[in-house]
Amino acid sequence: MTTLDTTTGTGSIRSARHGVLRLGLARVYYEARMYFRTPDSVFFTFLFPFIMLAIFTAAFGSAGNIGTAPDGSGGVSVGAYYLPGMLAAGMLLSGVQNLAVDIAGEKSDGTLKRLGGTPLSPLSYFIGKIGMVLVTGAIQAALLILVARFVLDIALPTEPSTWLTFAWVFLFGVIACAFLGIALSALPRSGKSATAVVIPIVLILQFISGVYLQFYVLPEWMQNVASLFPLKWMAQGMRSVFLPDSFASLEQNGSWDLPLVALNLGIWLVVGLVLSRVTFRWIRKDS
Amino acid sequence: MTTTPEPRNSSDPVVRVRNLHKSYGAFEAVAGISFDIRPGETFALLGPNGAGKSTVIEILEGYRDRTSGEVSVLGTDPQHGGLDWKARLGIVLQSTGESGNVTVAEQLAHFASLYPNPRDVTEVIAAVGLEEKAKTRISRLSGGQRRRVDVALGIIGRPELLFLDEPTTGFDPEARHQFWDLVRSLKSEGTTILLTTHYLDEAAQLGDRAGVITGGRLIDIGAIDEIGGAEARVPLVRWRDAAGQSHEIRTDQPGRVVAELVAASVGASGKGAGEPAELEVIRPSLEDVYLGLVRDDRAETTAAASAADSSTSDDSTEVLA
Numbered sequence: 001m002t003t004l005d006t007t008t009g010t011g012s013i014r015s016a017r018h019g020v021l022r023l024g025l026a027r028v029y030y031e032a033r034m035y036f037r038t039p040d041s042v043f044f045t046f047l048f049p050f051i052m053l054a055i056f057t058a059a060f061g062s063a064g065n066i067g068t069a070p071d072g073s074g075g076v077s078v079g080a081y082y083l084p085g086m087l088a089a090g091m092l093l094s095g096v097q098n099l100a101v102d103i104a105g106e107k108s109d110g111t112l113k114r115l116g117g118t119p120l121s122p123l124s125y126f127i128g129k130i131g132m133v134l135v136t137g138a139i140q141a142a143l144l145i146l147v148a149r150f151v152l153d154i155a156l157p158t159e160p161s162t163w164l165t166f167a168w169v170f171l172f173g174v175i176a177c178a179f180l181g182i183a184l185s186a187l188p189r190s191g192k193s194a195t196a197v198v199i200p201i202v203l204i205l206q207f208i209s210g211v212y213l214q215f216y217v218l219p220e221w222m223q224n225v226a227s228l229f230p231l232k233w234m235a236q237g238m239r240s241v242f243l244p245d246s247f248a249s250l251e252q253n254g255s256w257d258l259p260l261v262a263l264n265l266g267i268w269l270v271v272g273l274v275l276s277r278v279t280f281r282w283i284r285k286d287s
Numbered sequence: 288m289t290t291t292p293e294p295r296n297s298s299d300p301v302v303r304v305r306n307l308h309k310s311y312g313a314f315e316a317v318a319g320i321s322f323d324i325r326p327g328e329t330f331a332l333l334g335p336n337g338a339g340k341s342t343v344i345e346i347l348e349g350y351r352d353r354t355s356g357e358v359s360v361l362g363t364d365p366q367h368g369g370l371d372w373k374a375r376l377g378i379v380l381q382s383t384g385e386s387g388n389v390t391v392a393e394q395l396a397h398f399a400s401l402y403p404n405p406r407d408v409t410e411v412i413a414a415v416g417l418e419e420k421a422k423t424r425i426s427r428l429s430g431g432q433r434r435r436v437d438v439a440l441g442i443i444g445r446p447e448l449l450f451l452d453e454p455t456t457g458f459d460p461e462a463r464h465q466f467w468d469l470v471r472s473l474k475s476e477g478t479t480i481l482l483t484t485h486y487l488d489e490a491a492q493l494g495d496r497a498g499v500i501t502g503g504r505l506i507d508i509g510a511i512d513e514i515g516g517a518e519a520r521v522p523l524v525r526w527r528d529a530a531g532q533s534h535e536i537r538t539d540q541p542g543r544v545v546a547e548l549v550a551a552s553v554g555a556s557g558k559g560a561g562e563p564a565e566l567e568v569i570r571p572s573l574e575d576v577y578l579g580l581v582r583d584d585r586a587e588t589t590a591a592a593s594a595a596d597s598s599t600s601d602d603s604t605e606v607l608a
Binding site: 023026030033034037038071105106109110113114116117120121137200213 | 385
């Protein structure tokens, strides 16, 4: 959003733009601190993938490896199989669930009304929220990978090009999820109903997108439905990073389809940006 | 769309409202209000709950759009107020319920960073009397202490125009007096203030002028010590005579009335002779004047409404509680 400077010349417009970014970064620091001070967000967003990974490993670990060839070779441990799904789930929770609930709450408790009366640009506010999701999501992903490596003893990829794939899937995915979270925050009528509106959406997506259930065992129609949403593509991108290439044959088209992953995440990023830009208001005027 | 504002003179009104209307469907919340607030002035907007005060204030703050009329705040139409305009305002909203997982000092430092020329955080914390709570999270403060944080956040940006919407709700008496001192010091720095409050003593202490709103209309406006007219301010002499009967006289010469009373009872004999019992000279406070204004207006409106009722026998006319 550009600021209409009506009182002074171009110099002040330039300084206002500079201010938008500076205030945005100040908001990232402020928001990230608030995130880690809120028990709800720490438990249901930050720690949730860790808990799910622990449950899956404990529940199915004794059943042996997943994806073993008929001759007994290949295959990965249950933990290794679920790691990419949990990374994708973490991105979805940090973006969509966290922001939708957080902003709906700020809308109803008066935080946004107060901010709307200050010279804070909505753009700085967006930068703050998205930056907060990036920072907390990155810490979450890093810790998940460390737990996988050192607690569950899962081998990590060594190719730099694979980590580059990880980087862009993570970045695109998290930013798209952050925008979708901002857009979704317009839906609940109050902060209290926010979790009731948001959690079912997020939960269903996780079930049909290959986070909790192995994607290749789902019926094709369910796979097709999941392909309409970003989580399936984030999970697929993460599987391409962390699973052996032999697993590519289990994907819908028999390959990792990374260009399709990029395309879908790109589309969702633009859709999320437009939706959040169109729906966001400091307050519901004249309600 | 946005017009370039003319350069403002120091004598131009800070707030200018002309024939302001605001309707929600068929309900007219603000029905044609006009007033000015001059630079450096503290203007008190008074009126019962639901009279339209908050609607007027929120239109001036840019939170609501008007239905019709003209509004200018610091030379700008609030409907098109940009960030530079907001930087010159300080807004203390009616009670807020933020979660507050942040300390008083952190919150003030953050809000200070939003403004081009903020006040010193430590000074503001001291000014609202929260030095000992600076490192406490806002969620752990009492209601009155949280309200002081609201006030602090409203003044941290060094506003030219400060909106105070029922600022002292939940304050203990000491905190209110401290708040009054704070407002006086802001005023002495030249801050223009728009205050709404239900404490009429507060309005009398702080206000230069006041406007009284009921039913979306401005029923009176004027200097704090003149509002309601001279008649509403005529002192009242009250006493009890020897027979135990109580008397009241409205008079511009209370001293003379009292002297006559004393003179008249000098001849009488017995205990307490020459001294009228329970003698009081009462100068109507702003609260008395205000209550009189609102009561008269309500009586007029009810009379008008019942006249309309009897002529049309239509029961759909708004019922006044």
